[in-house]
Amino acid sequence: MSEHHPLSSVTRTASGSSRLPALFVSHGAPLFALEPGETGPALTQLGQRLRAEHPVRGVVVMSPHWMAHGVQVMTAVQPATWHDFGGFPRPLYALQYPAAGDPALAQRVLDLFQTAGVAAQGDAKRPFDHGAWVPLMHLFPQADVPVVQVALPAEAGPAEVLALGQALAPLRDEGILVLGSGSMTHNLSEFFGGAREPAPYVLAFSRWIEDALSRGDVPALLDYRRRAPGAERAHPSEDHFLPLFFALGAAGPQGRPDYVSREVMYGILAMDAMTLQESAHV
Numbered sequence: 001m002s003e004h005h006p007l008s009s010v011t012r013t014a015s016g017s018s019r020l021p022a023l024f025v026s027h028g029a030p031l032f033a034l035e036p037g038e039t040g041p042a043l044t045q046l047g048q049r050l051r052a053e054h055p056v057r058g059v060v061v062m063s064p065h066w067m068a069h070g071v072q073v074m075t076a077v078q079p080a081t082w083h084d085f086g087g088f089p090r091p092l093y094a095l096q097y098p099a100a101g102d103p104a105l106a107q108r109v110l111d112l113f114q115t116a117g118v119a120a121q122g123d124a125k126r127p128f129d130h131g132a133w134v135p136l137m138h139l140f141p142q143a144d145v146p147v148v149q150v151a152l153p154a155e156a157g158p159a160e161v162l163a164l165g166q167a168l169a170p171l172r173d174e175g176i177l178v179l180g181s182g183s184m185t186h187n188l189s190e191f192f193g194g195a196r197e198p199a200p201y202v203l204a205f206s207r208w209i210e211d212a213l214s215r216g217d218v219p220a221l222l223d224y225r226r227r228a229p230g231a232e233r234a235h236p237s238e239d240h241f242l243p244l245f246f247a248l249g250a251a252g253p254q255g256r257p258d259y260v261s262r263e264v265m266y267g268i269l270a271m272d273a274m275t276l277q278e279s280a281h282v
Contacts (some may be wrong), residue, residue, distance in 0.1 A: 018054045021258070021277035022165070022250035024243065025135045026183045027063070028269050029191075030085045033095055033134045039271040041262040043138040045262050046275070047179045050177065057175035058105045058146040060168060062246040063131025063159075064182055064239040067121075068151035071164065072114060075106040075122035079147070082127035097133035102146035105176065109148060109168060116167035123151075131181045145177075152242060158222045161242045165249020178250035180243030184270035185234040186208065196267035203232035204269045206262070213248075213257045215277070221248070236268075251276035 023042065032040065038245045048079050050056055065084060066072075067254060081096045108179065113120040120240065128136075132149050173244050185202045208228045212220045222245075235241045248255060257274040 020050065020054055020175065020177050021275035021279070022172065022178045022180070022247040022255065023273075024180045024182070024247040024276055025139070025170060025273040026179050026261075026271040027131050027135045027182065028265055028271055030083075030088055030092060030130050030134060032265075032271075033130075033137055034089070034092060036138060037265055037271065038074045038263045039078055039265075039273055040138040042261045043135060043273060044141060045100070045272075047141075051221065055175050055220070056140075056177055057104050057147055058148065059136065059177045059179055060105070060109055060148050060150060060171060061132045061136070061139075061181055062152055062164075062243045063129055064243060065129035065131040065150050066126065066149060066151045067154045067239065069154055071110050071118055071120035071153055072123045072151040073106050073113075073125045074101060074149040075103050076101040076126065079149070080127035082129050087151055087231070089111035094195040095137070096135055097128060097143050099128070099136065099140070099143040099145060099147045100150055104123040105146060108171070108174075109150065112167050112170060113164070116163070116232045118164065118167055126151075133180050135179075141273070151217045151241065156242065158224070158238075158242060158245045159207055160220075160248040161245040162222070165246040166252075167216055167249075169250045171237075172250060178247060180245070180247035181242035184244075184272035185241040185268060186240035187236055187268055189269045191238070191266060195223075197272075199268050201233050202268055202270050204265055205231060205234040205280070206228040206264075206272055209244075209256065210272075213274075214257075216253070216256065221245075230236045245275050252278065254278045
């Protein structure tokens with residue numbers, strides 16, 4: 001079930017300025033673009049709320065469908081929509097997400113990485129992969145918010161991705177939404193389609209992560225493959241889980257989750273989506 005909480009999606013800093021939350025979304029299967037379930041409308045409502053509370057100037061998104069050697073940043077003016085999948089219904093391939101890029105924002109991202117001691121380079125040809133454009137179709141369906149994508153370094157683990165998010169935390173005070181797009185669970189070998197009850201390990205893993213996030217237990221999260229129940233079954237490889245650490249790093253040490261969705265699709269894809277931000281209760 002999708003759940004909403006009364007906390008505002010925008011935190012007020014001590015100076016009175018507004019700070020956007022960081023955001024983690026599970027993008028599920030590519031069909032999420034056409035079959036939004038409960039999570040798609042919940043993301044649309046979140047996008048509306050964010051824009052009502054703060055002028056959202058842009059989005060910086062990390063998706064596991066762009067993995068690169070080292071850190072790379074999209075610098076294109078108008079990135080193409082890439083249908084980087086096969087075997088799905090024809091209408092899916094007709095979808096376009098014509099959001100503009102933002103070279104100035106891309107340069108800001110590169111500068112922040114440099115300040116943090118992270119070697120990074122721009123990529124002017126990179127298109128939007130479905131890990132970026134599919135959830136953004138729900139979050140900002142008018143495609144009128146500029147988007148810059150950051151590659152997931154192929155050699156990175158949770159601590160390294162957390163550090164990348166930490167480097168970009170200042171963007172939250174500049175009207176930029178820092179977004180990690182992945183999946184709370186992602187074992188495609190168990191994907192057979194059809195509506196089924198959530199697999200027990202999916203719920204056990206997802207709620208363990210929620211508990212650790214709510215407690216701010218970053219050491220436990222970084223060690224999730226050893227500590228979380230069913231971790232290796234939930235993520236035979238961890239690429240789809242790592243964008244959570246990108247959002248968590250941007251949220252900062254006081255970041256706590258405010259869940260937008262806890263839906264499970266096809267019995268095995270946990271579609272957890274949440275804002276991560278400073279809470280008055282921390």
